[in-house]
Amino acid sequence: xxxxDLTDQDPIFRLxxxxxxxTVLELARxxxxxxxxxxxxxxxxxxxxxxxxxxxxGLEQLTAADAELDLGxxxxxxxxxxxxxxxxxxxxxxxxxxxxELGLPLLPSAxxxxxxxxxxxTPEPAEEPVEEAAPAEPPLQPTLVITRPxxxxxxxxxxxxxxxxxxxxxxxxxxxxxGNIHVYGPLRGRVLAGASGNAEARIFCQQLTAELLSIAGRxxxxxxxxxxxxxxxxxxxxLSGDVLNxxxx
Amino acid sequence: xxxxxxxxxxxxxxxxxxxxxxxxxGLALRGHKTVIVDFDVGLRNLDLIMGCERRVVYDFINVxxxxxxxxxxxxxxxxxxxxxxxxxxxxxxKEALNKEGVARVIEELKKDFEYIICDSPAGIETGAHLAxxxxxxxxxxxxxxxxxVRDSDRILGLLASKSQRAEKxxxxxxxxxxxxxxxxxxVARGEMLSVDDVEEILSIGLLGVIPxxxxxxxxxxxxxxxxxxxxxxxGQAYSDAVDRLLGxxxxxxxxxxxxxxxxxxxxxxxx
Ligand SMILES: Nc1ncnc2c1ncn2[C@@H]1O[C@H](COP(=O)(O)OP(=O)(O)OP(=O)(O)O)[C@@H](O)[C@H]1O
Ligand SMILES: [Mg+2]
Numbered sequence: 001x002x003x004x005d006l007t008d009q010d011p012i013f014r015l016x017x018x019x020x021x022x023t024v025l026e027l028a029r030x031x032x033x034x035x036x037x038x039x040x041x042x043x044x045x046x047x048x049x050x051x052x053x054x055x056x057x058g059l060e061q062l063t064a065a066d067a068e069l070d071l072g073x074x075x076x077x078x079x080x081x082x083x084x085x086x087x088x089x090x091x092x093x094x095x096x097x098x099x100x101e102l103g104l105p106l107l108p109s110a111x112x113x114x115x116x117x118x119x120x121x122t123p124e125p126a127e128e129p130v131e132e133a134a135p136a137e138p139p140l141q142p143t144l145v146i147t148r149p150x151x152x153x154x155x156x157x158x159x160x161x162x163x164x165x166x167x168x169x170x171x172x173x174x175x176x177x178x179g180n181i182h183v184y185g186p187l188r189g190r191v192l193a194g195a196s197g198n199a200e201a202r203i204f205c206q207q208l209t210a211e212l213l214s215i216a217g218r219x220x221x222x223x224x225x226x227x228x229x230x231x232x233x234x235x236x237x238x239l240s241g242d243v244l245n246x247x248x249x
Numbered sequence: 250x251x252x253x254x255x256x257x258x259x260x261x262x263x264x265x266x267x268x269x270x271x272x273x274x275g276l277a278l279r280g281h282k283t284v285i286v287d288f289d290v291g292l293r294n295l296d297l298i299m300g301c302e303r304r305v306v307y308d309f310i311n312v313x314x315x316x317x318x319x320x321x322x323x324x325x326x327x328x329x330x331x332x333x334x335x336x337x338x339x340x341x342x343k344e345a346l347n348k349e350g351v352a353r354v355i356e357e358l359k360k361d362f363e364y365i366i367c368d369s370p371a372g373i374e375t376g377a378h379l380a381x382x383x384x385x386x387x388x389x390x391x392x393x394x395x396x397x398v399r400d401s402d403r404i405l406g407l408l409a410s411k412s413q414r415a416e417k418x419x420x421x422x423x424x425x426x427x428x429x430x431x432x433x434x435x436v437a438r439g440e441m442l443s444v445d446d447v448e449e450i451l452s453i454g455l456l457g458v459i460p461x462x463x464x465x466x467x468x469x470x471x472x473x474x475x476x477x478x479x480x481x482x483x484g485q486a487y488s489d490a491v492d493r494l495l496g497x498x499x500x501x502x503x504x505x506x507x508x509x510x511x512x513x514x515x516x517x518x519x520x
Binding site for chain 1: 399402403406407421452
């Protein structure tokens with residue numbers, strides 16, 4: 001790079017609108033010991049479930065009745081279980097101040113309330129408007145294609161992308177992907193799509209006999225799945241709101 | 250080139266040692282110089298089934314720890330002169346096995362034998378891991394019941410990920426299913442999984458189906474591998490399996506409920 005480039009007036013960055021799907025860890029109460037236990041439980045069931053998963057801390061449910069939150073300790077707990085806090089939403093002044101002190105970005109509340117701390121008013125850029133929020137372009141990872149059977153005790157994770165399995169998935173085997181999961185052999189194991197919180201992820205299979213289906217953390221276990229008329233059938237699974245929809249292919 | 254065959258299962262008591270003895274003997278009968286190695290340290294059994302328990306002086310562990318040479322420890326079969334046994338130690342524990350030692354002994358055996366059969370202990374611990382680690386071929390012994398099938402599935406996963414071939418990214422271990430203690434009556438009554446069920450769940454090729462048979466107990470009490478009892482159903486089924494292992498196409502037998510009626514005997518079966 002030469003000197004001339006440094007004085008170049010061409011912008012070297014662009015501001016792009018973006019709609020990221022990110023998991024929110026919403027605290028119902030200030031009980032960190034219990035949170036620690038429950039996260040440990042979840043991780044024990046699906047070891048790489050939280051694999052440096054980015055999360056947003058939802059602290060808005062905390063009320064004045066809750067004790068003051070030790071935000072540092074909460075961040076520690078998250079880190080220990082493989083959750084990376086990107087920022088927080090908070091309503092109690094104490095929590096907002098704590099986030100500021102720890103340098104944790106505060107995001108607007110889900111309800112649309114604005115962050116109630118003083119903020120310099122930056123005018124909207126007049127000339128070039130920020131590029132409009134075209135749907136996010138996630139970095140595209142190549143699809144992971146597995147042609148051999150996935151056996152009990154094995155775990156396959158397609159980080160940042162889709163997973164396609166052309167063979168059988170045995171009981172006790174676990175498939176994870178940040179994107180979609182397709183299984184073309186008999187499916188008897190556990191399947192977790194949208195493992196880092198992507199609620200748009202889907203699961204496709206030729207024979208629904210899974211032990212567990214999960215999209216972005218919402219799951220159904222075999223006991224529930226067996227009651228479904230779709231058990232054993234080719235299906236497509238998607239998430240709408242909080243509900244896993246299982247539809248015949 | 251020597252072939253290393255592991256006989257493994259995960260679950261205990263499904264017939265690994267019985268099968269190792271039968272298949273090893275069957276290969277020797279067909280002219281291949283074969284050694285059967287007992288990896289079940291602490292619970293040696295193979296020498297009993299092979300009928301050589303009174304001639305064990307040195308064992309596999311002694312060789313691994315340089316307390317004896319391989320030729321001192323190899324026990325020659327009294328019936329076939331191209332068949333040998335390397336017994337396990339009854340006095341040591343599983344920790345006495347180590348990867349370097351096993352690798353050295355296997356390397357040495359490869360110079361002298363066409364087939365090296367490794368009789369694995371149950372479980373997925375050190376002994377079972379080392380028995381499968383160097384294998385070219387795996388015979389997964391499974392009984393027609395859910396827990397045994399699950400354990401076999403688990404073992405297939407380990408074969409595909411924790412073996413030397415897997416770690417080096419070489420061609421995967423060749424996997425064969427050997428269904429043992431098969432009882433067609435109980436399958437017909439729905440008390441056991443059928444051949445088709447097991448094949449479907451494990452999705453690997455079927456090497457053979459060995460029927461549940463009195464002949465197995467009788468043979469092991471006498472210290473004679475059941476394959477040498479060529480009048481018995483189990484002996485014949487093991488013979489067929491060895492032929493298939495060597496690449497022959499042989500029809501599966503003993504899958505149907507025995508037809509015992511007089512009429513059926515007069516007019517023959519369906520085959
Ligand atoms: N086809 C058969 N019919 C009847 N009995 C059988 C058959 N195969 C094995 N057995 C019996 O089952 C028992 C266990 O067999 P064996 O010792 O070969 O199993 P194993 O898998 O080596 O056991 P372990 O896991 O303890 O090493 C023995 O009593 C044996 O006689
Ligand atoms: Mg045994």
